[in-house]
């Protein structure tokens with residue numbers, strides 16, 4: 128991975144403008160679209176302004192041209208539900224493995240010791256890891272913490288958002304647990320958080336806590352993104368959510384994350400609630416890697432997957448985004464910070480098609496996040512991911528690390544893979560012959 132923000136010397140001692148990032152681009156050449164066509168893509172500022180057959184345009188300024196021969200170009204992924212304030216804490220905490228309640232206990236004990244600077248450091252590192260893999264927009268839930276200074280996380284993420292401005296879009300949600308006073312939710316909004324969030328399913332009175340948080344959002348004229356019904360057998364607050372927000376204006380977008388309980392409802396009740404979700408235009412976010420980890424510990428056989436009802440939601444026309452949620456923290460010890468990992472899980476654990484899976488981590492996620500349309504389409508934002516692959520199944524299955532990442536028309540990350548592979552020798556014809564001499568190692572830049 129190479130992320131340079133200043134001019135870096137090359138081995139020859141000269142400055143190489145090709146390695147200086149970010150770099151404004153005006154043209155992508157010889158790119159392959161998902162339908163297999165080879166195109167050149169013109170970019171003006173942060174917008175795609177032309178997509179034409181490859182090689183049909185005249186010369187352009189070499190410094191702003193990127194040749195993408197051998198690369199598939201896709202809308203860049205967006206992460207609709209991250210916890211950058213928690214990310215990368217697994218090794219620091221060394222928590223026991225287990226379910227949501229156990230993870231919350233581990234996190235509470237550790238979070239009491241965190242400083243604004245330490246939160247910002249992990250959040251920045253995690254956001255850049257996601258950016259290097261292609262994610263150019265992140266919605267991050269940030270805890271309203273306990274103790275004397277409950278705004279440590281909020282201040283850290285507001286700072287990181289400023290630092291990363293121009294490299295990626297970062298939306299912030301105040302994660303107000305059931306014991307977080309109203310005044311602290313207001314304070315988080317005053318400090319720059321965009322949306323109100325919470326986890327009402329953890330409250331003694333889930334509907335009451337949900338209505339409390341929705342009332343704060345309504346009073347402040349902001350949208351909400353709720354952790355919703357994150358359990359296999361617990362309460363169903365989705366009905367209340369869809370009822371309360373039904374007449375909210377588009378300026379107050381509504382998102383429900385996890386929605387694990389929807390995945391365990393009987394079909395009749397599920398159909399009824401999905402219809403309410405459609406009527407209220409609530410965006411749904413599914414988070415396969417974390418809910419595959421957190422749910423089902425009490426079911427040693429026929430272990431449920433813990434995902435929401437992705438097929439029923441998609442078939443009903445609900446806006447569906449998918450993300451990773453937690454990465455290497457008490458809520459999920461693993462994760463590659465790569466939307467292609469989430470897309471792959473949507474295929475295997477959620478039974479989505481490859482197209483549906485990639486849409487959920489890119490265009491679907493952007494829709495849930497109220498971001499403008501993006502991708503290699505005229506008029507769309509130039510938020511693009513180019514992967515050295517031949518088609519979408521190759522992208523999702525192999526997730527080559529050989530990538531270019533473009534945010535708002537600028538190249539912001541570039542990863543290059545070099546593989547060393549032993550060349551297979553011809554099999555000996557006679558068992559009595561000596562074994563062949565090992566072949567020299569072939570060093571190649573990843574090409575397939």
Ligand SMILES: [Zn+2]
Nearest residue numbers: 210268354452
């Ligand atoms: Zn979450």
